[in-house]
Amino acid sequence: DSGVTQTPKHLITATGQRVTLRCSPRSGDLSVYWYQQSLDQGLQFLIQYYNGEERAKGNILERFSAQQFPDLHSELNLSSLELGDSALYFCASAGQNEGEQYFGPGTRLTVT
Amino acid sequence: GDSVTQMEGPVTLSEEAFLTINCTYTATGYPSLFWYVQYPGEGLQLLLKATKADDKGSNKGFEATYRKETTSFHLEKGSVQVSDSAVYFCALRGMDSSYKLIFGSGTRLLVRP
Numbered sequence: 001d002s003g004v005t006q007t008p009k010h011l012i013t014a015t016g017q018r019v020t021l022r023c024s025p026r027s028g029d030l031s032v033y034w035y036q037q038s039l040d041q042g043l044q045f046l047i048q049y050y051n052g053e054e055r056a057k058g059n060i061l062e063r064f065s066a067q068q069f070p071d072l073h074s075e076l077n078l079s080s081l082e083l084g085d086s087a088l089y090f091c092a093s094a095g096q097n098e099g100e101q102y103f104g105p106g107t108r109l110t111v112t
Numbered sequence: 113g114d115s116v117t118q119m120e121g122p123v124t125l126s127e128e129a130f131l132t133i134n135c136t137y138t139a140t141g142y143p144s145l146f147w148y149v150q151y152p153g154e155g156l157q158l159l160l161k162a163t164k165a166d167d168k169g170s171n172k173g174f175e176a177t178y179r180k181e182t183t184s185f186h187l188e189k190g191s192v193q194v195s196d197s198a199v200y201f202c203a204l205r206g207m208d209s210s211y212k213l214i215f216g217s218g219t220r221l222l223v224r225p
Contacts, residue, residue, distance in 0.1 A: 002155065002157070004155075033212065033213075042215060042217050042218065043201065043213075043215040043218070044215075045210075045212040045213065045214070048210055048211070048212060055209070055210060056209070056210030056211075056212060058210075058212060090155060090156065092156075092213075094211065100146075100158050100161065101158075101213060102158070103148075103155040103156040103157070104155055105154060105155040106155050
């Protein structure tokens with residue numbers, strides 16, 4: 001158990017819909033990273049937050065957004081969903097010195 | 113930009129065989145290097161890491177040495193077990209301010225009894 005929690009574990013929704021994925025980092029970790037794992041793109045970095053502020057963006061679509069709240073949990077919002085958004089979404093957290101990243105169990109999103 | 117290349121899988125071995133999974137990288141400066149493992153239906157677990165040239169990371173019988181001259185970080189284990197069956201990802205953390213991980217494509221290992 002990494003100490004990072006993600007909910008829900010599975011999500012099935014239809015094209016055009018909007019979903020919210022939630023991540024709680026390890027106790028004391030200030031950084032949260034979001035990654036997408038798909039068959040065609042592999043594991044790709046989406047976005048990073050540090051202590052409530054956006055720090056870096058990767059290959060994140062404009063339909064996707066994220067935020068980190070004062071209690072340090074983070075949410076990834078995916079809207080106008082397309083079939084190609086079906087993937088595993090992981091969050092990871094890291095401590096103040098940005099050492100190792102610890103990954104949550106992931107949320108499997110299926111868009112039908 | 114920075115990138116990681118891993119050998120294609122699947123790699124199929126018999127129990128107690130020697131394992132090598134090749135990983136090479138392209139990066140500016142001196143990135144930190146990692147191996148993560150993903151067991152079926154689970155998230156990624158950090159297996160080992162190395163932060164500078166000639167460092168050897170090791171954990172649970174797995175080892176990898178940071179070779180700057182060959183830009184490689186090959187994963188090895190002397191005697192694999194059925195329980196090692198998983199997908200292994202090589203990753204680097206670059207020198208920019210984001211500290212994001214850049215992953216290879218993953219190598220599936222299947223160990224047969």
